[in-house]
Amino acid sequence: MPDPNGPSASDGGAVLRFRDVTKTYVSSHLGRTRTVRGVSELDFEVRRGEVFGLLGLNGSGKTTTFKLALGLLSPTQGEVSVLGLRPRDPRALAGLGFLPELPWFPGFMTPQEILRFYGGLSGLPDAEIPGRVARVIERVGLGAAAGRRIAEFSKGMVQRVGLAQAILHDPALVVLDEPVSGLDPLAIKDFRDLLVELNAKGKTILVSSHSISELEKLCHRVGILKDGRLARVLQAQDWSGGLEERFIETVRPAGGAA
DSSP states (O other): OOOSSOOOGGGTOEEEEEEEEEEEEEEEETTEEEEEEEEEEEEEEEETTOEEEEEEOTTSSHHHHHHHHHTSSOOSEEEEEETTBOTTSHHHHHTEEEEOSSOOOOTTSOHHHHHHHHHHHTTOOTTTHHHHHHHHHHHTTOGGGTTSOGGGOOHHHHHHHHHHHHHTTOOSEEEEESTTTTOOHHHHHHHHHHHHHHHHTTOEEEEEOSOHHHHHHHOSEEEEEETTEEEEEEEGGGGTTOHHHHHHHHHSOTTSOO
């Protein structure tokens, strides 16, 4: 279990900040323009050294929030900062690692080959890449499979490769989108232990998941999105009676079933 109080802002400040962020999507078809808000007036921060979870029903704005943090989208209103910089700043990108929900790698390549390629993309010095690759492969538990083709891997093993590429360049912030989706119970336990270890070594983690029990075990704080807005931010002591109950009472429509 995480420290129920978690890191505070005074422990080194915020690694990720959203300030009054709104993202509006505009589409046009047959002369008609349609606008949809992905998120509205988001205002929160992820503190250095904490694990911050995002919970929400489908369509609540989690994907938009992640894309804004990664610099894949620009806000319509407000400001996003990563390590005190705009998300698209190369220095911010160098300090961020990302694991998508469904990582994909060419089946004919091995983890060693893939990670050497990503090491080059990340701008690591050529002389450092082999050593880093070897260390991160061991760290994610793929030492015995380092020379095998990805086509032979289970989903859990592919997720480990995905995590390896996300932390290869030693980022300060690791962003994880549904990291345990589709994994079996043993793989989930192993993955959780890896994330706990990373956090214990100083990594700040932003994680989105539909697995409430996993966020309950991992997170110092959890933000609940509802209809594109941040409805609630909870600290670990706030869900001592169960995070699922807190989540349901936040997102359930008034007077009816969700």
